[in-house]
Amino acid sequence: KDILGPSKFDRDIYQEVAVPGVAIGLAWTPVGGDILFIESSLSPGKGKLTLTGNLGDVMKESATTALSFLKAKAKQFGLKPEVFDEYDVHLHVPEGAIPKDGPSAGITMLTTLTSAFSGRPVKPYLAMTGEITLRGKVLPVGGIKEKILAAKRAGIREIILCKDNQKHVEQVDQEYLGDLQFHYVDRMDEVLDVALSGEVAPSFKGTVAVN
Amino acid sequence: KDILGPSKFDRDIYQEVAVPGVAIGLAWTPVGGDILFIESSLSPGKGKLTLTGNLGDVMKESATTALSFLKAKAKQFGLKPEVFDEYDVHLHVPEGAIPKDGPSAGITMLTTLTSAFSGRPVKPYLAMTGEITLRGKVLPVGGIKEKILAAKRAGIREIILCKDNQKHVEQVDQEYLGDLQFHYVDRMDEVLDVALSGEVAPSFKGTVAVN
Amino acid sequence: KDILGPSKFDRDIYQEVAVPGVAIGLAWTPVGGDILFIESSLSPGKGKLTLTGNLGDVMKESATTALSFLKAKAKQFGLKPEVFDEYDVHLHVPEGAIPKDGPSAGITMLTTLTSAFSGRPVKPYLAMTGEITLRGKVLPVGGIKEKILAAKRAGIREIILCKDNQKHVEQVDQEYLGDLQFHYVDRMDEVLDVALSGEVAPSFKGTVAVN
Amino acid sequence: KDILGPSKFDRDIYQEVAVPGVAIGLAWTPVGGDILFIESSLSPGKGKLTLTGNLGDVMKESATTALSFLKAKAKQFGLKPEVFDEYDVHLHVPEGAIPKDGPSAGITMLTTLTSAFSGRPVKPYLAMTGEITLRGKVLPVGGIKEKILAAKRAGIREIILCKDNQKHVEQVDQEYLGDLQFHYVDRMDEVLDVALSGEVAPSFKGTVAVN
Amino acid sequence: KDILGPSKFDRDIYQEVAVPGVAIGLAWTPVGGDILFIESSLSPGKGKLTLTGNLGDVMKESATTALSFLKAKAKQFGLKPEVFDEYDVHLHVPEGAIPKDGPSAGITMLTTLTSAFSGRPVKPYLAMTGEITLRGKVLPVGGIKEKILAAKRAGIREIILCKDNQKHVEQVDQEYLGDLQFHYVDRMDEVLDVALSGEVAPSFKGTVAVN
Amino acid sequence: KDILGPSKFDRDIYQEVAVPGVAIGLAWTPVGGDILFIESSLSPGKGKLTLTGNLGDVMKESATTALSFLKAKAKQFGLKPEVFDEYDVHLHVPEGAIPKDGPSAGITMLTTLTSAFSGRPVKPYLAMTGEITLRGKVLPVGGIKEKILAAKRAGIREIILCKDNQKHVEQVDQEYLGDLQFHYVDRMDEVLDVALSGEVAPSFKGTVAVN
């Protein structure tokens, strides 16, 4: 049924995302698509944002934009506004030997930051790609076909894309898509509704406001 | 009647600008004009200005100049002077993959900043282009014909331009302009009179002085 | 009488300089001289100096030198010394698309800064060019002939130059000079005596010491 | 029995690592593998991280990532969270004449930092190589064969590697491995379990929490 | 008697150096020697050192070294140690269009800084050239012949040089030297003994300790 | 007896090193060895380290490493830990026109810093060369033969080298070494035992702990 063979990474991917602060993005490279873990971690501090993982300027700007959006919407997302002054945030993209750039990891970055601050892990087997704007709108990105194939190979079951990318999915042969489920979104609120549907992690105590 | 076809983006553009802090600029590119969303967002902070969106040095200087003008005229615009110390401002121009530069987004940047600080959304279907100076004078810019055509294509209904650009509009075939309405201005005050004519957004509470 | 034709910019120039903080410099470019507005603006702050307008390193150093001179001479110029800690200063040179460099805007920069801090507008129809030193001495600069012609074209009526540039003026055909009035100076004190002869602006309240 | 000859460096290596804050990494160079001492040292301060030893950007990012992980896991590792504000950390890689880069020293860097903060020396005759992620996962690296041979030559007795690097070890001729012992790990916890098995150094007083 | 003609700059030079903080250095350029005014000026502040005048890195380091020496020897020179925290110092070398570099202005820089802090003007008609070290030793520099000729042309009457440069002076034809007086020194103390022999300027009130 | 001729610099060198904070290193250059004065000086401040003398990045890192080692070992060396917060340190290498780089001045830098902080002058007629590590280990360096000849020419009587450099000394013809005395060391403690054997300078009052 699945011409790409068994999803041998399934178990690994599940384990990765069980901890709050980790989300899976989709990257386009000259030799095909790839999945991209994006990690965020908090430590007591003064609100500094650290970015590592051999990131280009545009990708760093995506992270900055994501954090500004989260700060401006803190209350709406149930976060205490003061947490942004009391914690340092580090966002890292592993495989430091590979240079990475472009705006398409924007929604993954915001998801991972929101996950870290809220203590809610990202849904397993889920990947996403899309540019984020400062007002939370999701913009379409390129390389959709290659990214979908890479996600499929890695055992991903659900993908979040910008509505404007739906047409690119429809151009991919159904045979390759298998039972991949797509979520088409216009705004970050919809991304987070899909991605952070789970409970706050038991070990988590901290940055979420008690309503 | 309209040789450019239906304005299929109308609805989208209206939605975008309904939130305070978003304004539409006009850009010239080697392959024609384009519209350019410019977004500003506040979060509690210490007065830091963050600029993202793959902006060149001249464009960053425009944003700096716009913010200085707004600070110097805070009282005149009904803003509490202390807000510039109590909030961080982030100005972002989406589509991070595209490098952007030049001074012509100056008046759009100041409009978006004023909108964000005052809580008053920018008038819908409105675009603008013009360099801003530190004393609030509006200077003419290039690429007027291409910019007008792009605005028309995107469903824009009104455009703000420097008075010294009026002659360039008059060189454009009336057939292309349709019912586009032009506002020719000399100073930023006139830009803001046109752009921020609406009410303070209901969700807004914050940086405006109670007179 | 005036072979350069009517001064069609007269009215504009007068309007520009009516506000404290704006002065007119003279620039040399490969295609001739040009006038150069230089703007300074204050906002409540901590003494930061911001420089914009596509300025090269030497031109930025001129502004830094001008501000240091003004700080060291604060009392002599009737300024409260503490204002330099309580305000941020932004100095901008419009037309951001054009790179600008060199030390010859030094005396214009100091004039515009002094005007902004003292609330006294610069005399209308006045332009100037000259390097400034840290001890307030005015040094001669190049391109005098081209600068004079540009000033004349723009409706300038008086020009301040370094005494050592007088010989270059005398080499210009009298026919081109018309009724242009020249002020030859050795020190910044003389520049300010000519340029800031007017009253403190009515709207101004602030940085000047009451004697 | 050992075709590489006697381990003439044994004694030296033991002496080096007896002090907390020193660990041995494995490096790949165009002319073969090499061992790499990595040193961390604390001094009373404000939480500054200093990195020296002619390190490239990717290697510096590894150190930053290692420190963020340690901060986020401070309690789990028995460290008082406030030590990261009360001490400056300096991480140095000797032989400053040789430029060094890449992510493969990540797990060694985290080991040396943890050793310095906890006062527990690293196990003698132990070397390691592997990329670290922000969530403590260990990633595979290249040059395994050359690194193993260099470790053997230098008298190393145990090596920590990522589980995904086991296949590369199995490709090395057993004759070269001698009695080298390998520890294959998935997460930093396992690295530290192997590397920091000893007691807190007698001279150490300071950053560890009393449980 | 003087084959270089009358010293037409005499009067100018005397006027320049009458104000504390100004000293005359000697520079070598591809087209001959030149004199170089070096200016230092204080303003109330927090101990910041600003360097302008199109200076290269080595020349900037000379100024930094000079200031450190002065700080370390504050008491010996009668300066209150706290002045270095209470004033900002700006050191400027006029003629910003000309790039300048090298260590040979070191002793002039220290002289001008000491003059500014102590309120004692530099002796008129005096020039100097020499590298300074952190412990106040004066090192020899190049281009002695060209520098002497430039000093003579400009009306300089006394020159301070490193003892190790005496042999280069002796190689210059006596005819060119006229009645130039040379001071050969080993240490900065000797430079200051010659250069700052005058009284504290009447207008000065401030940074000197009352013994 | 001494084929290199009389030591005409003897007296000078003795004078230089009589003041705490000055030590003599040995450098290798394309045209032979050279001696290198390294100077450290303290002034009241906040713990800033300033490095001048046209130093490359690796040489700057050596100084940073030396200072970190000294901070971490403050008590062991009889220094009050708080001095590193209360003084600024400036380390300068004279002859600013010559670019300098490499790690071989490391032990000289640490010696000069320790001398400055402890008030103990460095032993006269002593030179040294060697890389320093963060844990105080001394590493071997290159150019030993050229460095020894330069030291001999300059009147140096004792040289400190890493034990691993002994073999390079033994390759030098005994005829050139004369009565030069060598100290071979493994750790910085041994360097300081040789170099700082004298009394605290009489003029010194300050940073040493009273036991």
Ligand SMILES: [Ca+2]
């Ligand atoms: Ca991959």
Ligand SMILES: [Ca+2]
């Ligand atoms: Ca859409």
Ligand SMILES: [Ca+2]
């Ligand atoms: Ca577009």
Ligand SMILES: [Ca+2]
């Ligand atoms: Ca106009």
Ligand SMILES: [Ca+2]
């Ligand atoms: Ca112009």
Ligand SMILES: [Ca+2]
């Ligand atoms: Ca003159």
Ligand SMILES: [Ca+2]
């Ligand atoms: Ca090695």
Ligand SMILES: [Ca+2]
């Ligand atoms: Ca695995």
Ligand SMILES: [Ca+2]
């Ligand atoms: Ca000159």
Ligand SMILES: [Ca+2]
């Ligand atoms: Ca000498």
Ligand SMILES: [Ca+2]
């Ligand atoms: Ca030398």
Ligand SMILES: [Ca+2]
């Ligand atoms: Ca050894």
